[in-house]
Amino acid sequence: MSLLEQDLAELVAWRRELHRKPELSGQEKETAQTVQAFLRAAGADKIITGLGGHGVAGIYDGSAPGPTIMLRAELDGLPIQETSAIPHRSEVPGKAHLCGHDGHMTILAAVARDLCRARPRCGRAVLLFQPAEEDGSGAAAVLADKKFQQVQPDFVFSLHNLPGLALGEVAIAEGLVNCASRGMQIALIGRTAHASNPELGVSPQGAMVRLLSEIPALGQGGELASEFSMVTVTHARLGEPAFGISPGHAELWLTLRTLTDAKMESVRLQVENLARRVAEDERLKAEIAYRDVFAHCMNAPEAVIHLKNALDEGIAHSACGLPLRGSEDFGLFNRDAKSAMFFLGAGVDHAGLHAPDYDFPDELIDVGSRVFIRVLRNLLS
Structure with a gap:
């Protein structure tokens, strides 16, 4: 040197x-x-x-x-x-x-x-x-x-x-030596209404609660072996910061993490299917996008x-x-x-x-x- x-x-x-x-x-x-x-x-x-x-x-x-x-x-x-x-x-x-x-x-x-x-x-x-x-x-x-x-x-x-x-x-x-990961953004789209008449709108509140409860369980966690997976909620937003509006929009950000790219595809599909099923149950439209995508x-x-x-x-x-x-x-x-x-x-x-x-x-x-x-x-x- x-x-x-x-x-x-x-x-x-x-x-x-x-x-x-x-x-x-x-x-x-x-x-x-x-x-x-x-x-x-x-x-x-x-x-x-x-x-x-x-x-x-x-x-x-x-x-x-x-x-x-x-x-x-x-x-x-x-x-x-x-x-x-x-x-x-x-x-x-x-x-x-x-x-x-x-x-x-x-x-x-x-x-x-x-x-x-x-x-x-x-x-x-x-x-x-x-x-x-x-x-x-x-x-x-x-x-x-x-x-x-x-x-x-x-x-x-x-x-x-x-x-x-x-x-x-x-x-x-x-x-x-490093896991695969990707950021997943789920938008739940309903219809706003006056806060005094929430029944006139379509609120994503119920869907948001269900997803926050069910999504983390899709990650198996544990040792960093081939089947390792983790789903972490990083951000959530429901409606607007106002008292007169029943919400018509919600957004959920997740990080999907797996040891291999192949496992990532499996986890991605599981989360997408859950989000779309919950949105359909609650009469909502679900839009899904990805960013910050890292290969293993x-x-x-x-x-x-x-x-x-x-x-x-x-x-x-x-x-x-x-x-x-x-x-x-x-x-x-x-x-x-x-x-x-x-x-x-x-x-x-x-x-x-x-x-x-x-x-x-x-x-x-x-x-x-x-x-x-x-x-x-x-x-x-």
Whole structure:
């Protein structure tokens, strides 16, 4: 590695500046420009912009033919108000980097600085800064973008920090590592009436009560085995905040979660059938829509071997805690390349992901970049 203490100090400062200025999924214009400027300064041979939205890819060419190895980080923050008192807390009301994507970007920036000083001997190293991870749309958009045909990686590697795991330790395993999930919106449409004559309308109240009672039971819960499923109510609204109106509209938001994509189809149909049956019983119309759709995440065995070879050089790792219930917009990359993600411990007592007081541990910049640099050296030398 060619990173110096001064590099790490500058990278920490860069990460904290990203933390101050978060942007939400699909809105990462300024963040992307910051990344582009860093890659230019770090001597990228080619920079592809506008990938699947605001995505950016920096390419470092070797001098001889070889494989294309892609590393991926995420650009977007979250629509959550940060509550911590850290000096570099978010300056944007209601938005914050509370998942660590600012740290993940900085790890790839550290790799870029190393590649600037020590180019691959063969093949290509590609650093992808993916948009819209948090809503599950970014990976699909990147893969569908014609500009991505210039990349066509043989291997794709990524990481995510993991609070609850000892600082700097790694969780890694072959096979399934993240659940599939999707957001489901159920609209129940009836007819409003005056609150003094509710019998003249068609209220969704009864249907809402039934669904709130019956839907959670459709998730089996339990161990993260192939039949695992979970249905979580995340939002409910009945009518308008007024005293003179008997409601004619209700909305229910759910998160469906399963270990596999195949099980997701089964659970989705069960919930849809229940919603439509209840709506019909109550003389309502049901409209169903989906968003934040995440495929399950599967680590390819060959890709895991390369990560473990890098980790074996002094970083403790095991399969402890895997697979995870949480979802991750990375699984689609495995369809066209051998891909794997590892999980980098953020500390046993560290604030959880998406918590309002979360902040990425700067100590992980060095650890994460060392793993990626070793992978590139092993595969492109």
